[in-house]
Amino acid sequence: MAGGFWTRFLVPPGLWLLALFALPIGLTLALSFGYVDEFGRAAYDSPVAPGALDNYADAFDPIYLPSLVRSVTYALATTAICLAIGYPIAYYIARFGGRRKYLLIGLLVLPFFVNYLVRTYAWVALLADEGLVNNFLIDVGLTDQGIQMINTPWAVIGGLVYGYLIFMILPVFASLERMDPAVIEAGKDLYGNKLQTFLHVTLPQTKQGIMAGSVLVFLPSVGDFVSATLLGGPDTFMVGNLISDQFFAANNWPFGAALTVIMMVFLTVWMIGYLRAAARETKPAL
Numbered sequence: 001m002a003g004g005f006w007t008r009f010l011v012p013p014g015l016w017l018l019a020l021f022a023l024p025i026g027l028t029l030a031l032s033f034g035y036v037d038e039f040g041r042a043a044y045d046s047p048v049a050p051g052a053l054d055n056y057a058d059a060f061d062p063i064y065l066p067s068l069v070r071s072v073t074y075a076l077a078t079t080a081i082c083l084a085i086g087y088p089i090a091y092y093i094a095r096f097g098g099r100r101k102y103l104l105i106g107l108l109v110l111p112f113f114v115n116y117l118v119r120t121y122a123w124v125a126l127l128a129d130e131g132l133v134n135n136f137l138i139d140v141g142l143t144d145q146g147i148q149m150i151n152t153p154w155a156v157i158g159g160l161v162y163g164y165l166i167f168m169i170l171p172v173f174a175s176l177e178r179m180d181p182a183v184i185e186a187g188k189d190l191y192g193n194k195l196q197t198f199l200h201v202t203l204p205q206t207k208q209g210i211m212a213g214s215v216l217v218f219l220p221s222v223g224d225f226v227s228a229t230l231l232g233g234p235d236t237f238m239v240g241n242l243i244s245d246q247f248f249a250a251n252n253w254p255f256g257a258a259l260t261v262i263m264m265v266f267l268t269v270w271m272i273g274y275l276r277a278a279a280r281e282t283k284p285a286l
Contacts, residue, residue: 025264032056032257042253055258064242064259071238074153074228075221078160079168082217083210085161086168090209091202094176105173112166120230123159124150127231151233159227164220168213175209176202208278215274219267239263 033052034044058064093104111119126132127149134146149155183201225240239259246256 028257028260031254032261034254034257036252036254040251055255056262058255059259059262067237067239067242068262070236071222071240074157074160074238075218077157078164078221079214079217081157081161082165082168083214086165086213087172087210090169090173090176094173094179101177105170108169109166116163117226119163120159120226123155123162124230127155127158150231151236153232153236155231156227156236156238159231160221160224163224163227164217167216167220171212171216172206172209175206175212179205211274211278215271218270222267223263 030044031042032055034042035054037043059068089108093101097104124131128134129146129148129150131149133149134143137143137147138145179202183205222238223240225238225244228236228238228241243256243259243263246252246259250256
């Protein structure tokens with residue numbers, strides 16, 4: 001009886017996933033084997049038809065390969081910087097926040113209720129050639145003319161870090177919150193200094209949070225195109241910009257679909273690697 005109830009209960013979300021997840025992915029996959037006809041329209045072709053894999057071959061053309069490599073590089077840099085910034089913040093709040101720790105977490109989350117696009121435009125206002133930062137530097141006499149900050153890789157990575165930093169803080173904070181303080185005290189009782197206690201006690205205990213935060217930051221960073229569009233230029237465009245251009249500018253939907261499939265496969269492999277590593281970490285020792 002209970003099994004029948006849950007079976008009926010799962011039908012609506014199952015249909016929702018089929019309609020809004022599985023079906024669009026299937027259409028994207030089918031379109032990736034297509035071509036653009038003489039009227040500029042996307043046309044479907046069989047995966048076994050001659051030339052059906054041309055879109056996938058073109059994706060690895062030297063012209064487009066830098067965008068793919070740049071996306072992974074920026075995402076890895078974003079993940080590393082988010083970890084370097086987010087871990088100390090999460091550690092301080094979890095260990096020394098006291099009764100105000102959840103208030104502090106709430107204050108950190110609050111800005112992220114603002115739309116990501118709006119927050120990125122705020123960075124444009126700050127980093128533009130005549131923006132607030134450059135005007136401040138000129139006013140205090142640190143420079144005679146504005147420093148180019150926009151249209152640089154560091155501006156794009158900075159925008160990505162700001163956009164996804166909270167996704168690193170929250171999992172790390174949760175893992176630190178679950179830690180038994182007695183474990184840390186035991187490390188100190190074994191004559192370990194603060195650094196040794198952190199490296200051999202705290203850090204291993206929070207590995208799950210670090211892994212989860214890294215995945216939550218890396219996955220959206222790879223496919224992001226807002227930061228590269230607003231804070232970067234043609235030399236900093238990522239794969240998300242390339243996909244967007246194929247759909248909305250070049251009107252080459254089959255090639256854009258092929259790029260999307262390649263990115264999904266890459267992210268799926270990354271996710272499977274994380275799940276396998278997480279399963280090994282949580283598996284009890286025999």
